Amino acid sequence: MALDIALLHAVVAVAKAGGFREAARMTGSNPSRLSDAVRRAEEQLGVRLFNRTTRTVALTEAGRALMSRLMPAMNEVDAALDALNNFRNTPGGTLRLNVPVSAARLVLPTIVPGFLARYPDIQLEVVAESNVQDIFREGCDAGIRYDDHLEQDMVALPIGPRLQRFAAAAAPAYLAANGTPQHPRDLMQHRCLYGRYATGVIADWEFENGEEVVRLQPKGPLICSVGAAMDLTVSAAVAGAGVVYLFEDWIKPALNDGSLQPILTDWWQSFSGLWLYYNDRRLIPAPLQAFLDYVREINAISAFLRRQRLEHV
Secondary structure (H helix, E strand, O other), X not given: OOOXXXXXXXXXXXXXXXXXXXXXXXXXXXXXXXXXXXXXXXXXXXXXXXXXXXXXXXXXXXXXXXXXXXXXXXXXXXXXXXXHHHHOOOOOEEEEEEEEHHHHHHOHHHOHHHHHHHOXXXXXXXXXXXXXXXXXXXHOOEEEEOOOOOOOOEEEEEEEEEEEEEEEEEOHHHHHHHOXXXXXXXXXXXXXXXXXXOOOOOOOEEXXXXXXXXXXXXXXXXXXXXXXXXXXXXXXXXXXXXXXXXXXXXXXXXXXXXXXXXXXXXXXXXXXXXXXXXXXXXXXXXXXXXXXXXXXXXXXXXXXXXXXXXXXX
């Protein structure tokens, strides 16, 4: 039975994504085009592959049977096409990374431009989310996270600065009007500007000075979704609305130009840097291998420069 391979790709995309809208976002298509492709595939095959309602799209028994045989075959096709990179001067293809918003904002800008310049035939797609779980969600090849607790068959590669800090700050005018906190507990009397995760959890503000650790639940007039919306807390803090406690690199421009004044600096808590995760049991696509090699090269250069600075101290 002959069937256009483009229709098969559409069926697989919808099956993986669990819906037309999500599949369209993952493939750069649109829902109506994918729906039409699936409909035509079903007509040519003579069986219904998906049960559709206004809210869900689920594989039928026939669809599940097809996917059990088709997905491994399509993976082999992708692997065969990727193998052609061995005959190219530079690798090409698409690389999809699943990252937290902070990584996209604070770390990737120092890496991505150079990577794209070196590998002009690679298309990099970054899926930035505030509450990410599965790094292979949405068909991503690898992910970036803030801890190195590995799942089975996972490998972690350091990426970006190895040590970061949280920083507390407020506008000089706010501190002049409300006083400067001398201890983290003083913040309970101040207007805090903070974030809420997609899960609904509001993370404690945690401070550390020697052996003393202070955790408090911030209260104040502004709550933003953790992620890109945290820029609004910084803008509000600059305008004098209250105190912000965020990654130091996130608010560094405002600290450098004096629009925010650091507070409680002895209590700023440090945390480990980001890690790039991937599964070494899977075939590593050429674009991902190029990115891994590029990050390793940057890490080696950074390590060399650190040694040079230490030798001259």
